[in-house]
Amino acid sequence: MQFQIRGTPIGPMSLIVAVLASMGGFLFGYDTGQISGIQEMDDFVRRFATEFDPNNSTPARDFKVFNDWLIGLIVSLLSVGTAVGCLIGAPLSDRIGRRWAMFWETIIFDIGVIIQVTSFQAWYQVAIGRFITGIGVGALSAAVPLYQSETVPRQIRGALVATYQLFITLGILVAYCINIGTRSLDNSGSWRIPVALGIAFSTILGVGILFCPESPRWLMANDRADEAYRAVAIVRGTKPSDSNPWVEAEYAEIVSNVEADRKVKAGSWRDCFRPQHKVLYRTLLGITLQAGQQLTGANYFFYYGTSIFTSVGLSDPYVTQIILGAVNFGCTFLGLYVLERFGRRLPLIFGAAWMVVWLLVFGLAGTVGDSTEKSFGTLMIVAACLFIVGYASTWAPGIWLFCGESFPRLTRAKQAAIATLSNWVWNFLIAFFTTPITDSIQFKYGFVFASANFLNFFVAYFFVYETADLTLEAIDEMYNDPACKPWTSRSWVPAGFTSRKDMVQNKDVDVDSDVVKVPDSKAGQWRSKPDPITGEETDTTRKAPETKVEGA
Incomplete structure (x- = not known):
């Protein structure tokens, strides 16, 4: 059974590979989304908060509040684990294969979940559990885009590899929905249920991936x-x-x-930093783009959205989080189309410019206006939603796609791990420092992320090559062509061809030869x-x- 896409036959297994492997992204999104609401739940605060607030009149919490640095640590230790995990994921997937690596990484994730749900009074047990789940998620983040890009046909590689980001957004949205369903429970089930459900989702990936084909390149x-x-x-x-x-x-x-x-010998970690054949160039660009994805400011809303919108006086910030999560999920579908229709380079350029505009609006509304007034609160929500439209349709899926297809085979897994490490390091920094920073500068934090997106615009224009419609091998050839520059790369094709359309139609290989x-x-x-x-x-x-x- 097969169907035609852009003139080439594609099998249903291509879609299954993309969707099932992307459950690794779902796990990350689910962990990201659940902590935003869990940290506001009464039972969670009563059990794990360490300070008393005489101004808090909520009896259910026994006047407890989280220290800014403590809640930042609990939230951000997931990112520390992912930083460790992505370094483990590369050599593991090279040694035992992409599928079996993902299987064992889901087991690590499950161990972390079990540690969290068996916590009773010790906040550090929750933090340790999030660290271990982070190891599993980080290792998956290195293996999944690599497996997808090496397995699915190039004619649909952009859309299918980008499903990793789509499932991150789906995980965030599902977590928000589960949180709003359990928040009214007056016992530990309010937060234990959302955490424990992670095992069910990881089982889908861990078992299902064993029925998929291994990467043919591996x-x-x-x-x-x-x-x-x-x-x-x-x-x-x-x-x-x-x-x-x-x-x-x-x-x-x-x-x-x-x-x-x-x-030649297999690529080592040191080989990732060799200047020959633009290997160093691609490593540094991957590091920069993954850092830039975090510095867009998206996780400012995803990690702390409930707290943000509580501060502007909304009666039910959980509902606002679901709205943001739904916009994020829905617009990632737009991203799949945009990356296939317009390539990789232009969406990153225009996406960065779009996010600058709406972060400035968000920051100005929260700083100049009275954020507790309904009109300003509504403007901030609208600005946040429109910011997420730009993020979800460009930089969110586009950067994972870059890491899946831009590195040479001998060092691909290691370079992807190094780039992803940059993502998790900045993820940690944003998660850990956001609460104390916002306590000091409030909504001016939006200006910080607007400035970062301004830099992202220039990085995308001057350094990102267009890789759409090229095989992984042709992409490597393009980087090694001294006549090809980032701003001319959209028109580059291998010698002997007139356009990339010919390559999409498989005219680049004489199949009867x-x-x-x-x-x-x-x-x-x-x-x-x-x-x-x-x-x-x-x-x-x-x-x-x-x-x-x-x-x-």
């Missing part, structure tokens, strides 16, 4: 030729025995690049495709250009 690199060919066929919706020309064309390019890679190699019945052995007329095999093979070999 299989080929580990001498599992027949399995690699089968994986390519499955995601294209055909049988391996069909000798489908689309499958053979894609498979041939994987073969040639893996063979070229075998001539006798140089296309197919696997022999014995795993790890190769034979050239027989000539369609004589039936004779040829020793001619497709060789990767020298510019594709990293670390040589």
Whole structure:
């Protein structure tokens, strides 16, 4: 079974791979969203807050409040764990494969959840549990985009890899909805239920991913030729025995690049910082873009939205959080279209400019006006929603897509881990320092994020290359073309082609050529495709250009 997208056959397994693997993003979004509401629940405050506020007249809380630094620590330790996890995720996925790495990472996540739900009075047990769940989430954040970009066909790679971000937003929205459903409970179920449900969601990923094909690029690199060919066929919706020309064309390019890679040693962490072939350039750009994604200010609303909108006098800030979460989720669908229709580069440029405008409106409304008045509170909510429209449709999915497709194969997993580490470090800093900062400067914090997005605009314009519609191997070739600059990269195509449209239609490979190699019945052995007329095999093979070999 298969269907046609942009003139190329795609199998249902491509969608299953994208959706199921993206549950790793759902887990991160769910943990992000749940803590925003949980920290305001009476039973949670009564059990884990450490200070007494004589001005608090709520008997259910016994006059307890959270110290600004303590709640910042509880919230942000998830990010510390993710920073550790993303460094573990890269070598683990290289060693045991992308699927099994994700399976074990869900087990780590579950352990952290169990530690949290068995907490009674010790705030540090909750914090430790969030740290451990963070390790699992961080490792998944390194493995999932890598697995998706290596597995799904390039014609739909942008949309399907971006489903990771879509599921982050879905996780946030689901957490908000569960929080509003349990907040009225007058016991620990109000916060234990949202936390414990994380195990159910992780089980979907941990078990389901084992029924998906492994990354064909990883299989080929580990001498599992027949399995690699089968994986390519499955995601294209055909049988391996069909000798489908689309499958053979894609498979041939994987073969040639893996063979070229075998001539050099596997990339080390140090190789990620070598200037040759713009490897260092891409590492530093990945670090900068992942930091920039956090500095957009989105998690300011997602982590502390309930507290923010409580401070402007809204009667039910939980409802406002659901509105923001729904806008975030819905506009990520827009992002899937935008990234496929307009590429990667332009959405990042215009998205940054859009977010600058609405963060300035948010900051001005909260600073110049009376934020406790309904009109100003409404303006702040509208500004926050329109900011999220820009974030969810550009920088949110676009940066994960960049990390999935912009690095060379030999160091791809490690470079993705380093870039993702930057994301989690800045995630931690924002989560930890937001409460004390907002206590000091209030809504002027919006101006800080507006300035960061102004810098994001220039980074996107002067440094980001357009990678849409190119194979992972062609992307590497583009970076190694000295004549190609970021601002001219939209028109770049490999030598011999006139446009990227030709490549999308698979004209970049002569699928009837006798140089296309197919696997022999014995795993790890190769034979050239027989000539369609004589039936004779040829020793001619497709060789990767020298510019594709990293670390040589």
